[in-house]
Amino acid sequence: MAGPFQTIPMNDGASADLYLLRYGKDGLLRSPAAEADVKKSLDGVTDVYVFAHGWNNIFAAALDRYRDFATGFIGQRAQFAVPAPGPGPYRPLLVGVMWPSTSFVMPGEQGPVIAGPSGPDSPASAEQEESLELVTSEMNADEDRVLVDAVDGRTAVDGPTAAKLAAILLRNLRATADPDDGSEPPDVEGLLSIWSELDGRPLPERPEGTGSFGRVGSGGASAPPDAAGLSFDPRDILRVASVWKMKARSGVVGAKGVAPLLEYILRSESAVRLHLIGHSFGARVVLSALDAAVVGRPAHSMLLLQPAVNRWCLASKVEGTGQPGGYHSVLSPAKLTQPVLTTFSDRDEPLTNIFHLAMRGKHYGEQPETAAVGDTHRYGALGGYPPLGLDGQTTTCTAVAPGEGRYPLGAPTRVIAIDGGTEVKGEVPIPGHSGISNGFTWWALHDLTRGS
Structure with missing residues (x-):
C-alpha cells in the first residue's frame, strides 16, 4: 500500500508516520509504492527509524510490535524531556520491515519438542505441517518425497532413516560455511548428535575402533552405530532446519531488499539520521543490510534486541578461523x-x-567433533551471551534504568552488550526472548539517538 500505514502523535503537536515495507522470501521488495513514498518524505524529516521483526511474527503480530515500541519510545521522550537528536524541530519517520517469517515459535519458546495434543487438527500437527512446508519448499522433487514420506504424521524415526534425513537437510540447507562466524556445517553424525541432544539424550559414545560410521543406510546415508538402535522425533529436526531456513532468509532480506533503501537514505547529499533496530533474526536483517549497503555516509545508530546471530559475528578475529566475523x-x-x-x-x-x-x-581445534555439542562459547547466540573477539572494543554492563543515566558510548568502545537478565530496581529488563519493548529498551534507543 502507498502512504503511511499509521500516524503516531507526538507530544509537541507533530506526528510520526509509520510505513510498512514488505519483502519476499527472495529478499525483493513487494511494496514499491510505499517505498517511493518513504523516499519522497525524506526531505521533511530529520531521523528515520528502520525496525526489523524476528522469528515468530506474521503481519499482524509484527505490526503490533512496531506500534507498541514506537508509541512507548515516543511517550518516554516526553516523560523524561529527552533532547532532540539535533538542532531544530525533531521530525522522525518510522519504517517497519515486513519479511516472511513464520507463525510458529522459535525452538525453546515452548520447549525443544513440539508439545500438545495429537491429531490432525492439533497445534502440534499444524506446526509440523508449516515446518515441513518451509523446509522442503526449495528441495528437488526426489528429496522432497523422501523427506515427506519419512516424517509425515510420525513422532519417531529409526537411526538409519534419521541419518538419511540428516544428509538431505545438510545438502539443502547447510551446505556452506555459516556467514556469521565462518564455521563449516556439521557432518551427518554431528547433526544426529544435535538431534538427539534436543530430545534430551546425547548419543552414546561410539565403541572404540568403529570409526565415525558403522554402516550405510539406504540412499547412501551413513548411520553411526551409536544411533542405530535409537529413535528420533522428526519434529525436532524440522525445527532445527526451520531455524537454518529463517536465518538464511533474514540475511537475504537484509542484503538484497533493505540494503538499497539504506543506500538511498545514506546518500552523501542527505543529512537524515538513520537508526536501525532489529529483534531476534530481525537483527540479522539490519546487520546484513548495513553490511551490504554501499553508503555515502554512516548510519547513526544500531540497537540489536536479543539478536539471533552468533556471538562472534562482530569479531575482528573469529576463534579458529583468524578471519573477521561476518x-x-x-x-x-x-x-x-x-x-x-x-x-x-x-x-x-x-x-x-x-x-x-x-x-x-x-568444531575447530583438537577436540573431537562431539565436544562441540552444547558449545555456547563457539556457537552461542549474541542475544544469549556477550560478544567475543572484539579486542578491547566492547563493554558489558547492566541495563540503565529510564531517566537514570547513559551508556558509555565514547571511543574505543564499538559494541556495548547490555545484560538484560540482571534485575535493575526490581525489574528484569529482558525477561524472555520476546520481552523487548519496555522502558529499558526505549531508553537504550534514546541514549543512542538523543542530543547532548
Missing part, C-alpha cells in the same frame, strides 16, 4: 557513528539453550 564491517565509523548496543539475557530460553545446538558447525 558483520565486523558494520563497526567501521564509515558505516556506523555510534557503538552498536546489543542486549543479552540468561532469561532468553531459545538463545541460551537452543540456538547454539541448532547452529552448531564443525
Whole structure:
C-alpha cells in the first residue's frame, strides 16, 4: 500500500508516520509504492527509524510490535524531556520491515519438542505441517518425497532413516560455511548428535575402533552405530532446519531488499539520521543490510534486541578461523557513528539453550567433533551471551534504568552488550526472548539517538 500505514502523535503537536515495507522470501521488495513514498518524505524529516521483526511474527503480530515500541519510545521522550537528536524541530519517520517469517515459535519458546495434543487438527500437527512446508519448499522433487514420506504424521524415526534425513537437510540447507562466524556445517553424525541432544539424550559414545560410521543406510546415508538402535522425533529436526531456513532468509532480506533503501537514505547529499533496530533474526536483517549497503555516509545508530546471530559475528578475529566475523564491517565509523548496543539475557530460553545446538558447525581445534555439542562459547547466540573477539572494543554492563543515566558510548568502545537478565530496581529488563519493548529498551534507543 502507498502512504503511511499509521500516524503516531507526538507530544509537541507533530506526528510520526509509520510505513510498512514488505519483502519476499527472495529478499525483493513487494511494496514499491510505499517505498517511493518513504523516499519522497525524506526531505521533511530529520531521523528515520528502520525496525526489523524476528522469528515468530506474521503481519499482524509484527505490526503490533512496531506500534507498541514506537508509541512507548515516543511517550518516554516526553516523560523524561529527552533532547532532540539535533538542532531544530525533531521530525522522525518510522519504517517497519515486513519479511516472511513464520507463525510458529522459535525452538525453546515452548520447549525443544513440539508439545500438545495429537491429531490432525492439533497445534502440534499444524506446526509440523508449516515446518515441513518451509523446509522442503526449495528441495528437488526426489528429496522432497523422501523427506515427506519419512516424517509425515510420525513422532519417531529409526537411526538409519534419521541419518538419511540428516544428509538431505545438510545438502539443502547447510551446505556452506555459516556467514556469521565462518564455521563449516556439521557432518551427518554431528547433526544426529544435535538431534538427539534436543530430545534430551546425547548419543552414546561410539565403541572404540568403529570409526565415525558403522554402516550405510539406504540412499547412501551413513548411520553411526551409536544411533542405530535409537529413535528420533522428526519434529525436532524440522525445527532445527526451520531455524537454518529463517536465518538464511533474514540475511537475504537484509542484503538484497533493505540494503538499497539504506543506500538511498545514506546518500552523501542527505543529512537524515538513520537508526536501525532489529529483534531476534530481525537483527540479522539490519546487520546484513548495513553490511551490504554501499553508503555515502554512516548510519547513526544500531540497537540489536536479543539478536539471533552468533556471538562472534562482530569479531575482528573469529576463534579458529583468524578471519573477521561476518558483520565486523558494520563497526567501521564509515558505516556506523555510534557503538552498536546489543542486549543479552540468561532469561532468553531459545538463545541460551537452543540456538547454539541448532547452529552448531564443525568444531575447530583438537577436540573431537562431539565436544562441540552444547558449545555456547563457539556457537552461542549474541542475544544469549556477550560478544567475543572484539579486542578491547566492547563493554558489558547492566541495563540503565529510564531517566537514570547513559551508556558509555565514547571511543574505543564499538559494541556495548547490555545484560538484560540482571534485575535493575526490581525489574528484569529482558525477561524472555520476546520481552523487548519496555522502558529499558526505549531508553537504550534514546541514549543512542538523543542530543547532548
